[in-house]
Amino acid sequence: MKIIVNGEPREVVADTLAEALDALGLGEAKVATAVNEDFVPATLRGGHRLVEGDRVEIVAPRQGG
């Protein structure tokens, strides 16, 4: 399935957001997620089904002022 990850088109084999993170090698990473501009808590990733074209944002802690 083709989805948009952090602005880039990606082909992933996944039904849920949790599976997509695993497929991207971020299953265990300290990240937070949003799908189509809505926050998806870590506890709900397993039940969040993705559809073709979903826009997934994956963020991590970073330097800030």
Place this chain on the structure above:
Amino acid sequence: MPVFYGTEIASRMMLGTAQYPSPAILADAFRRSRAGIATVSVRREAGEDQAGQAFWDLIKELNVALLPNTAGCHSVREAVTTAHMARELFDTKWIKLEVIGHADTLQPDPFGLVEAARILTEDGFQVFPYCTEDLVLCDRLLDAGCEVLMPWGAPIGTGLGLNNVYGLRSLRAHYPDVPLVVDAGLGVPSQAAQAIEMGYDAVLLNTAVAKAGDPAAMAEGFALAVEAGALAAQADPMEPRDMAAPSTPVLGKAFL
């Protein structure tokens, strides 16, 4: 020492974590700043390099409270979603709320800021709003549930200091019991001292330290200035006056 949402912080300095020449210099600057709070952000995890994980390991070592921001957000929705992601990542209700209204000045969008502050407060966040020194805006932010105000000194990254001393002084006078932090625009330690002398509870800076030739030395300079300002504020400064008044006793002067 300042109390933010019931948490006392043993420092009047908040320090940003961006733009340092290296992680080691960042850590050294934090040590010498004696900052009690570090500001952080969330950004896209690019993939294989997992830079976010390395940064997370670094900031855990700083042993300071973390204040995530919504830097770069221009809409209420963006800021609210970013705040939710930050709350989960950093495991804190604190959020430095930025809703940017103008790309050149990076000044807050006061209308979006109040709306986002209300949404986040109702959702259990403890909001630190990056705002201007406008008194009416600050009233609205307090109405929205904010218990801290963070007016700018000058636009982010300019180092111009306190552009509107009257406005900042006015806020302090109107809100004697609200923690006030000058956020953004400081360039040198004397400007931080000025803010604290005026009775501000803390200052938040980043570029002034990170972009100095020697960030760690500048961090210590700010730490000393903040300490000097706090002593001055506690010591009840004299009132300025227009006319000269002799400090040496007139009585007893020899007639020559």
